[in-house]
């Protein structure tokens with residue numbers, strides 16, 4: 001390690017933050033959450049600790065990141081500083097950090113991201129396009145002239161990109177990712193069973209429906225008539241169908257992105273196929289639906305939830321890569 005501190009890469013996700021340390025790999029993967037005392041507003045925990053204490057009525061959890069950018073500057077800064085101190089315990093040096101820049105970030109948002117990272121104790125910030133980080137982390141040949149497609153299904157959004165020769169050639173965004181599926185499941189349960197599910201319960205139903213024996217998932221919902229909470233057994237098939245609309249909008253946007261590509265790249269893609277990353281890519285049946293819509297091979301990356309951090313980590317390992325890819 002240099003006296004100036006290690007180089008790190010950080011994927012600041014809406015649901016989770018992942019940190020990659022040069023020559024070590026991913027060393028932190030925690031919810032992007034801050035826990036505060038409801039009465040005093042004092043911060044009492046970050047990350048896993050903050051997300052786990054959700055049942056405590058004396059405290060509330062806030063999620064200060066949205067779409068890769070700080071939504072609550074002060075809380076995001078304190079959370080990042082906490083994470084950085086956890087992985088970079090060197091009192092006399094500060095790390096240099098590679099972070100993802102969302103494609104739709106305005107110059108002001110970009111500046112806010114930089115300022116926040118500096119204030120959180122970074123020595124230098126390098127911003128790298130999110131889509132390229134995703135493609136690198138998914139193991140795609142980003143610098144080749146062939147086209148590669150990567151679809152990142154995150155918490156609140158799905159980002160679709162075709163990259164070739166180190167640049168983004170076509171891109172699309174769908175509002176809604178994993179949370180959109182949860183909301184659709186909660187709506188279906190309310191209509192069919194008269195029970196209200198909170199996001200945690202809808203998430204449990206979604207994950208349960210993707211696990212063997214794929215038949216039934218039991219969750220606890222709130223009955224608005226009696227005010228009581230009661231258990232309900234939901235058919236896994238119904239849960240999967242409820243999330244179908246969100247899957248359809250992802251499929252539509254993926255098709256539109258391919259259609260907006262130059263013809264020769266679209267031809268490459270039909271052979272190369274698309275790679276899915278992000279937590280939402282773990283949704284059962286998604287790959288099959290996308291394969292049918294796109295008429296091309298679709299596979300999930302080896303480490304889907306870590307792909308963006310791994311791609312940014314590649315840049316931290318080889319800082320020259322950033323300028324090589326940017327120059328194109």
Ligand SMILES: Nc1ncnc2c1ncn2[C@@H]1O[C@H](COP(=O)(O)OP(=O)(O)OP(=O)(O)O)[C@@H](O)[C@H]1O
Nearest residue numbers: 013014015016154155156178179278279280282283
């Ligand atoms: N096993 C699973 N099955 C279905 N969905 C899952 C599973 N595991 C995680 N998810 C979903 O993944 C989503 C979070 O994905 P991810 O961790 O990639 O988001 P993020 O990187 O924090 O957010 P973003 O990239 O949108 O800022 C959640 O909505 C969650 O429901």
Ligand SMILES: [Mg+2]
Nearest residue numbers: 013154278308
């Ligand atoms: Mg993400």
